[in-house]
Amino acid sequence: MINNRALVLTAFVFILFGLLVARLFVIQIASHEKYKSQADKQQNKIITLKAERGIILDRNGEILAYTKQDNTLYADCRMLNGRFKKDRKKIANKLAQIFGKKPSYYIKKIKRGKGNIILEKKVSQEKARLLEDFVASGFYKIQDYTRVYPYENITAHIIGAVDRQLRGIDGIEKLYNKYLLGKDGYLVTEQDARGKKVTVLYDQSLDPQAGYEVILTVNKSYQKILREELAKGLKKYKGKAGVGIIIDPNTGEILSLVNLPDFAPSKYGRYPEKNRRNRAVSDTYEPGSTIKPVVVAMLLEHGLAKPYEMINTENGKYRIKGATIHDTHKYKKLTVSEIIEHSSNIGIVKLSDRIDAKLFYKGLRDFGFGNFTEIDLPGEAKGMLKKPMHYSAISKAFIAHGYEISVTPVQMITAYAALINGGYLLRPFTVKKIVDDEGRTVFANEKKEIRRVISEKTSGEIKNMLIGVVENGTAQLAQLDNVLVGGKTGTSQKLINGRYSNRLYNSSFIGFLPADKPKLLCLILVDSPEIGRYGGQVAAPIFRNVMKRIIDVDLNLDLEKKHIRRNKTSITKLIAGTENRDNHEGFLNPGTINKKSDNTKFDKLNLNIMPDLKNRPIREAIAILSRLKIKYKVVGNGKVIGQSIKPGTKLTGKLTCVLKCKMINVPNGVINN
Numbered sequence: 001m002i003n004n005r006a007l008v009l010t011a012f013v014f015i016l017f018g019l020l021v022a023r024l025f026v027i028q029i030a031s032h033e034k035y036k037s038q039a040d041k042q043q044n045k046i047i048t049l050k051a052e053r054g055i056i057l058d059r060n061g062e063i064l065a066y067t068k069q070d071n072t073l074y075a076d077c078r079m080l081n082g083r084f085k086k087d088r089k090k091i092a093n094k095l096a097q098i099f100g101k102k103p104s105y106y107i108k109k110i111k112r113g114k115g116n117i118i119l120e121k122k123v124s125q126e127k128a129r130l131l132e133d134f135v136a137s138g139f140y141k142i143q144d145y146t147r148v149y150p151y152e153n154i155t156a157h158i159i160g161a162v163d164r165q166l167r168g169i170d171g172i173e174k175l176y177n178k179y180l181l182g183k184d185g186y187l188v189t190e191q192d193a194r195g196k197k198v199t200v201l202y203d204q205s206l207d208p209q210a211g212y213e214v215i216l217t218v219n220k221s222y223q224k225i226l227r228e229e230l231a232k233g234l235k236k237y238k239g240k241a242g243v244g245i246i247i248d249p250n251t252g253e254i255l256s257l258v259n260l261p262d263f264a265p266s267k268y269g270r271y272p273e274k275n276r277r278n279r280a281v282s283d284t285y286e287p288g289s290t291i292k293p294v295v296v297a298m299l300l301e302h303g304l305a306k307p308y309e310m311i312n313t314e315n316g317k318y319r320i321k322g323a324t325i326h327d328t329h330k331y332k333k334l335t336v337s338e339i340i341e342h343s344s345n346i347g348i349v350k351l352s353d354r355i356d357a358k359l360f361y362k363g364l365r366d367f368g369f370g371n372f373t374e375i376d377l378p379g380e381a382k383g384m385l386k387k388p389m390h391y392s393a394i395s396k397a398f399i400a401h402g403y404e405i406s407v408t409p410v411q412m413i414t415a416y417a418a419l420i421n422g423g424y425l426l427r428p429f430t431v432k433k434i435v436d437d438e439g440r441t442v443f444a445n446e447k448k449e450i451r452r453v454i455s456e457k458t459s460g461e462i463k464n465m466l467i468g469v470v471e472n473g474t475a476q477l478a479q480l481d482n483v484l485v486g487g488k489t490g491t492s493q494k495l496i497n498g499r500y501s502n503r504l505y506n507s508s509f510i511g512f513l514p515a516d517k518p519k520l521l522c523l524i525l526v527d528s529p530e531i532g533r534y535g536g537q538v539a540a541p542i543f544r545n546v547m548k549r550i551i552d553v554d555l556n557l558d559l560e561k562k563h564i565r566r567n568k569t570s571i572t573k574l575i576a577g578t579e580n581r582d583n584h585e586g587f588l589n590p591g592t593i594n595k596k597s598d599n600t601k602f603d604k605l606n607l608n609i610m611p612d613l614k615n616r617p618i619r620e621a622i623a624i625l626s627r628l629k630i631k632y633k634v635v636g637n638g639k640v641i642g643q644s645i646k647p648g649t650k651l652t653g654k655l656t657c658v659l660k661c662k663m664i665n666v667p668n669g670v671i672n673n
Helices: 002-030 032-043 086-099 103-112 125-131 152-159 171-175 220-237 265-270 288-301 336-341 345-352 357-366 395-400 409-420 456-472 539-553 569-576 618-627
Strands: 044-049 063-076 116-123 139-148 168-170 185-191 197-200 213-216 241-247 254-260 310-312 317-320 323-326 333-335 424-426 431-435 441-444 449-452 486-496 499-513 520-527 631-635 639-643 656-662
Touching (some): 063 125, 086 125, 116 139, 139 265, 152 220, 152 254, 152 265, 168 171, 220 241, 220 539, 241 539, 288 336, 288 357, 288 395, 288 456, 288 486, 310 345, 317 345, 323 395, 333 336, 336 345, 357 395, 409 424, 409 456, 409 499, 409 520, 456 486, 486 539, 499 539, 520 539, 618 639
Parallel strands (some): 631 656
Antiparallel strands (some): 044 185, 063 116, 063 139, 185 197, 213 431, 241 254, 317 323, 424 449, 486 499, 499 520, 639 656
């Protein structure tokens, strides 16, 4: 009996042992990986190490955006409201000591919380170091980077912004996000049963890889000056909004780009869309008279006009295909150059009639209108350029003086770069290069010529005309005392609900310096100024103020300064609004005519003796020769410095006089008006 019991007991022990061995086999052999993973999860904790987002610098190494390494402090309420309640007070006392709050503040937060809650957000590295040796159940900190923009609004529309995960959502931050983002790492830690960190398993961890440095073409000093002066201008002239761009016309590098109103990138979501919109690349407008030099360049290039060819400008009123074109001031005749200087609508309309519609369209297209400039900023618009098949009988005439075409500011300044740099249309860009954490260049932008649109000769002729605009024409308020400037004004009525407004205008000026070898090209556009209204009265003075400050602060420009003597009478009248205002492009509203015909009176002219034409403007010299019935030929441009028929010569028979002309203000800096 006893033996039977012993056998049963022995069998039971063996069976139990066999089951135990089988279970151990399953746990240790068959399901080894499963249980090892569970053990690892209990013992090891993986902490994500956020990569530091790359910094953005201006062309001179000034930091425009960087990442600050903050920390966020968390509490696990499930632990601290459970078996580790005693650690609540420990955590509360420590944080109260560091952040100057009452311990009860943190205790209440933990008691009311569920799961993981934030105790303190964006804690600086200095304060986080005070917690390095602090250990408590259910308490932990995580790196929480903050994107910092030292100049905030000043560089807003170039830099852009990031979201809460530090991913780019606008501007350079968005377009070059893959370079700036970096790669996150992780830290593997071993912890005890209470969740306390015991050791770090560095061999199983991975360091984060910081994002790359993005170096811009932008000059922070230019950016600051442009924004300040544009803001002053908007306030002075009561403008609704404004755009300013400065570009190197020889390379396409964007040196400055400003839109007002603007926004603070660190508070991106708090601003309305109108503030965040990059008007320089996304908004279009009818350019008005700033388009005229482009049209003249096309005519010169195809041999359809000459700079000093006389055009009948009809004393300020001209009918074409049922429409009436007006000039603000009455002129009977103007040379092609003077049509640009005095912004004659009638003159440019007559000249545009010489060019075939298809060639006209192609020329504008070649200058980049109706197409993307491919600038490296998001949100670019193409503008609107009609195809010849959609032209009305008067479309070409209206496009020639800046209507029935819409452009972006960046398109306009890019076209002007081609006008003055020898004829090359360039791609504008804002990023110079991108450098990795070892200093190697991983991406670089270089000058990119899209196409040649005009010859160097034509470019030189247009440049001289634009100097005339500033020295003798509609942009005299853009003049600088010691540097010669060229440029063109524009004033266009705004199209509101399908009708051109008699009250709202876009006022603009595009200017460059130094005039002989341009280094800086600047566009100023003011939306709906209430005071001044005209480009020559609103945008030109803003340009002057910007350039004056830049010349004073940027010694690297290395400009040859000259003393320029001018007759200030015309400028005084211009400031008072009584003389030489930018031509009002409004064919629907011709404006007020304040100036009588400029026909030269020759009552005392001796028709038998050759007069002295030296130092006279070409237009005046040609008018005198026409009065004397003498044919003429013009060599060069500017003012008359010589004549083939000497003064005092008796006039007999059919004669031809060769006028030798020169821009006497460029080499010696002396202007005699």
